[in-house]
Amino acid sequence: MRGFIIKEFYHIFRDIRSMVVLFGMPVIQVLLFGFALSTEVKNAPVAIIDYSNDQVTRAITTKLLSSGFFILSDQVPGEGHIEEVFRHGKVKEVIVFESDFAAKLEKDRQAGIQIIADASDPNTANLVVSYTSAIIGDYQQEYLKGMSLPVTVRTESQMMYNPALKSVFMFVPGVITILLMLITAMMTSISIARENELGTMEILLVSPMRPIQIIAGKVLPYVLLAFTNALIILLLSYFVLGMPVKGSLLLLLAESLLFIVMALSLGIFISTVSNSQQMAMMLSMFALMLPTILLSGFIFPIENMPVPLQIFSNIMPPRWFIIIVKSIMIKGLGFQYIWKETLIIAGMALFFIALSIKKFRIRLE
Amino acid sequence: MKIIEVENLVKKFGSFVANDHLTFSVDEGEIYGFLGANGAGKTTAMKILCGLSSPTSGKVMVAGYDVYHQTEMIKKRIGYMSQRFSLFEDLSVWENFQFFGGIYGLSPAKIRERTTELLGRLGLESEKKQILGSLPLGWKQKLAFSVAIIHRPSIVFLDEPTGGVDPITRRQFWEIIYETASQGITVFVTTHYMDEAEYCRRVSIMADGKIVALDTPANLKTKYNAVNIEEVFLKIARN
Numbered sequence: 001m002r003g004f005i006i007k008e009f010y011h012i013f014r015d016i017r018s019m020v021v022l023f024g025m026p027v028i029q030v031l032l033f034g035f036a037l038s039t040e041v042k043n044a045p046v047a048i049i050d051y052s053n054d055q056v057t058r059a060i061t062t063k064l065l066s067s068g069f070f071i072l073s074d075q076v077p078g079e080g081h082i083e084e085v086f087r088h089g090k091v092k093e094v095i096v097f098e099s100d101f102a103a104k105l106e107k108d109r110q111a112g113i114q115i116i117a118d119a120s121d122p123n124t125a126n127l128v129v130s131y132t133s134a135i136i137g138d139y140q141q142e143y144l145k146g147m148s149l150p151v152t153v154r155t156e157s158q159m160m161y162n163p164a165l166k167s168v169f170m171f172v173p174g175v176i177t178i179l180l181m182l183i184t185a186m187m188t189s190i191s192i193a194r195e196n197e198l199g200t201m202e203i204l205l206v207s208p209m210r211p212i213q214i215i216a217g218k219v220l221p222y223v224l225l226a227f228t229n230a231l232i233i234l235l236l237s238y239f240v241l242g243m244p245v246k247g248s249l250l251l252l253l254a255e256s257l258l259f260i261v262m263a264l265s266l267g268i269f270i271s272t273v274s275n276s277q278q279m280a281m282m283l284s285m286f287a288l289m290l291p292t293i294l295l296s297g298f299i300f301p302i303e304n305m306p307v308p309l310q311i312f313s314n315i316m317p318p319r320w321f322i323i324i325v326k327s328i329m330i331k332g333l334g335f336q337y338i339w340k341e342t343l344i345i346a347g348m349a350l351f352f353i354a355l356s357i358k359k360f361r362i363r364l365e
Numbered sequence: 366m367k368i369i370e371v372e373n374l375v376k377k378f379g380s381f382v383a384n385d386h387l388t389f390s391v392d393e394g395e396i397y398g399f400l401g402a403n404g405a406g407k408t409t410a411m412k413i414l415c416g417l418s419s420p421t422s423g424k425v426m427v428a429g430y431d432v433y434h435q436t437e438m439i440k441k442r443i444g445y446m447s448q449r450f451s452l453f454e455d456l457s458v459w460e461n462f463q464f465f466g467g468i469y470g471l472s473p474a475k476i477r478e479r480t481t482e483l484l485g486r487l488g489l490e491s492e493k494k495q496i497l498g499s500l501p502l503g504w505k506q507k508l509a510f511s512v513a514i515i516h517r518p519s520i521v522f523l524d525e526p527t528g529g530v531d532p533i534t535r536r537q538f539w540e541i542i543y544e545t546a547s548q549g550i551t552v553f554v555t556t557h558y559m560d561e562a563e564y565c566r567r568v569s570i571m572a573d574g575k576i577v578a579l580d581t582p583a584n585l586k587t588k589y590n591a592v593n594i595e596e597v598f599l600k601i602a603r604n
Contacts (some may be wrong), residue, residue, distance in 0.1 A: 202449070206445040207468045207469060208441045208470060
């Protein structure tokens, strides 16, 4: 029996793949969760509208900005532009000080601050608002030192896009993204790898069918399935979970189709670099699913990650698609706000298609 | 009529010469054996004949079409079967025939007609709903061969078709090949079983990218003073 144990260790150590799984993955995950993935608030971009601009408001502002939780965004809107700024997703929170703040505090013993947060990500919005309120409350305490009469700084918070702070708003876009990505890319790559593995690709290539017909034939069922799935999820989330599609449904479906095409081309590309179904599956899992879940901004905000990972997340297609889905479903935005992300996804699709064609040609030779 | 004409076929991969000035031809209705050791360049040559890759130089005509510019036409006129792949294991016999018939552009009616005919010849009509994976290997290979000729091609290329089956099944397979050839379909077969070479009308032997012998089995045995093709092969290999 000793011989068996030793032989098994040989198998494990000599197979790079199992080594990666056994040692690499735990290390990477611990590092990721320890440093990169957090739901805390760090450097959240905020905008401040100060109608008083007096000693008190400036003191509160300084306190907020030096806390480390917030960064002053360069987009300082006038009151009429608050919606606009949120639509572009540039700030997480807008803080409005009413006029004659210090004077009101002294005379009326109370003054008001309005806190408006972008609740399309309800978790972050909640945290951001509570941090802000806590800091303001803190200032209130300091102000009160050495005072006989109490003073109240009224904070009024407003959650944009998601007043009830429903968490489905957060996970439905993410689930749609993951599902589309997975079904399309992974299944496509496995199905093509299967042909290669069994040698049936040869037979197909010798037949009068052109390669593009073969690939189209393989791939269309998955497009249909993925699309149907997307529809089912949307229906379920609308009727069962109460999640709206505030924007154009047509636009959402069109963008989904584009994303599916991109995932397809990615799947085809994976199949051209995999020798077997197993490899295709592993590649899809590790290179696609895990990073999608962890690094695309689905659960853990990208702003909280260390800068290198933020840059890395830029090459992940799901990251851009989640923005598109949220913009349409939760913020009800039109195409003019998401053209940049759409272009990126289209570009990625073209890139993978070109790469796959090149690899396919080489393989034929 | 010559169904395959090859003159000075050269195929290079970089500086490696896989096919070095091959010259041979195959007559219509002939059973032609294409032999050679592993790595001798057989597969490369076959791929070129099937229209899967282009020669570096030389003249190659298959079924009257030019391999450089008319591969689409060639693919319509040839059939192909390899040992590596039989048919789709999780489809039924009938579904397999339907799929491949469709790929070759046959109408549904034609597919039905040919399938019934081919299954009848094999005596396997009762198996048509069976899932392929559940059938014995010998049947699978006979079925794969039938599928390869479902569209009545001019030539059928067989890449080591009888690997792994018992001698009786191999014999039966060759009877089917004879029957097919007698109907005018040319059979181009590569094999490792030297006794199968005896069934061919003519045989060529490749080594190191060149054809080192090409003749009827009888003539080869006389020339090399051998009792069977295996001995011919060994004698050539030793030189």
